[in-house]
Amino acid sequence: MDRLIYLDNAATTKTAPEVVEAMLPYFTEHYGNPSSVYGFAAENKEAVSKQREIIAGALGAKPNEIYFTAGGTESDNWALKATAEAYESKGRHIITTKIEHHAILHTGEYLEKKGFDVTYLDVDENGLVDPEEVEKAIRPDTILISVMYANNEIGTIEPIREIGAIAKEHGVLFHTDAVQAFGQIPINVDECHIDMLSASGHKLNGPKGIGFLYIRTGIKIRNFIHGGAQERKRRAGTENVPGIVGLGKAVERAVSTMKERAEKEKEVRDYLIEKVLKEIPYTKLNGHPTKRLPNNANFSFRFIEGEAMLLSLDMAGICGSSGSACTSGSLDPSHVLLAIGLPHEIAHGSLRLTLNEEITKEDIDYVVENLSRIIGNLRDMSPLYEDFMKKQAK
Template sequence: MYLDNSATTQVSQEVFEEMKPFFIQEYGNPSTLYKLGRESKKALELARQRVADSINAKPEEIIFTSGGSESDNLAIKGIASKLFKKGKHIITTEIEHPAVKNTLKFLESFGFEVTYLPVYENGIIKVEDVEDAITDETILISIMHGNNEIGTIQPVEEIGKIAREKGIKFHIDAVQTFGKIEVDVEKLNVDLLALSSHKINGPKGVGALYIRKGTRVESLIHGGGQERGIRGGTENIPGIVGFGKACELASTQLEAHKEKLASIRNELAEKVLATIPKAYVNGDQEHRLPNLVNFRFSAIEGESLILLLDAQGYQASTGSACSSNSLEASPVLTALGLDPVDVHGSLRISLSPESDKFDIDNFVDVLANAVARLREMSPLWNQEIDYDGVMCKKGNDSCKRC
């Protein structure tokens, strides 16, 4: 059972069937004038319309990219390059995706100042913190809509209102929320919004950036004038066609899938917490994605847990797939104020519409056995038992965890 749909999803059969002709028969370059090219151009614009419709945008506001990371880079660097004479201050959070955080670190090396707002123990920022951070130099606010590790949903609509009142550009990374909850660019008061195909049962290597009409960005990739001159290079027609179809399907099935996924997620969380001692859910329990739950288990190591689950046929993760090769504690979970030892004992389960075939009881049994096995080998667990289930580094009342 595949339980890592926040990392990537399986391409749906409907999407695959729509893509197939554009690999062999309809292989024309959409910038050419003859019939083969015109057919590709027609397919390109149909996909653009489908993406736009799915987020309540206009087709001319959609720019196709290679994925969410490029979309984030284009939004942030594009605004910074265009508005640096107005100011060099950007506001974001401590729990952004690396595509945003590392882009901002890059800009800092060129003299930009970035304010990284803290999140609280529920993983959500406070709107007033955003407002207090705004200066006369602020040109951009960039906030992830729904977090890719813990699933918390940020109050972006309220932040967008503030940004609009102050005349500040507002960028949202909606890669994880699109297809799981409503994403409406008008309701969210957003100027730029990043999307990714492979998170919604579309192909990899395709994404889009919504750019509100009137918002100007500097290009990252210069070329032959494709995508309104904003993103040069011959378009990936098969991938874009698949992305457009995936957007159409995600929009029409949104409400049914959201309700189903939330029900499975809640049942899973309840059974895990009731079955396994010292198990916790990370992040807010209400304002979160319907398909994602992030657990932590005291005194175990998450990578070992993943391998034991994999051996039993369950594929999950300890956090973001983008940083799964790093041995450092998750910055997202650390930002919640958790002890680094506890952070390393995390498990992310992310569901898909196909998860209705998920045998929750069997999985919880497998998970409980795996956690118990790892705790038997863990000196930390024995230490916790010595202190009545609470790991105490000093063994006295001065320990903050006691």
């Protein structure tokens, strides 16, 4: 492969060199267990505490409100399951949306089997949740609202501040899955009345296998993993010190570069969107036109199938992801695209391209040139496209 253009940063990101450099000593030099009492281990305990402070500062939170986990999926599971268990005497109703990550949706399905009632709210054609619909769904037995900060597929940024205010007014706990948003856009947990927040290191140029759950002081959710006294007895297990140090460095890097990085990504993203919509007919942009993550562009191309498109892009050295869940062995279209009203046949032909700050307009020119060629070839083989063009010619 002569050229690689990686446009799947919503799936994972390249670990930044400075993050790797910060982590390395904690594999070979500072390898002590932070729970041990001698000075050699105490250095690692201090390192873990420092990262907690960095992450808390990025959210406007307190260090003792940050709990390290193995990633966003664990954090989401913890927030929902432990809240349900701790507050079930008050009620057994949870509110979320139809476009959440499967870490939320499948946990909701699990809780439904345990006797909880979960309301899955609709979204509009841009993927936005209506705060008024959130408020209407609240019942006397509602114990938790969970709405993602920004959607992982179409990039739409949700009205979190308004939803948080509604939750607070009604005395309902509010959790947000901020895995895609944290490090991309500014987040303040107090301003948004967020009680719990999930995030993951590998989405912001940090290592895989590390994340955190923010839990506001006073929230009495249950412990998630039982065993030792780590994470103030709420999440037992020896701390992943190299991962925690890498996460802290990644957060520090993301916060310090956020404004400049977002401006650059938006410029290139908008160039991509304009070029695709102009040069490839019968194409639709999915997600909100302006209220979207700086690096996200999601398109639907009529008359084609997403998996074939991805494979052809891969042959050209371009990495993206499809609206079809082909990697899971299923060709069902994305639940997010169906939730915003796309019919199955159009949702099948979708492509998510997510940038990083290294992607240039020259890269985009190469991508769109190849994408236009690939879409054209696939449509030439499509009976649906052939029928459509015959009707247009009449």
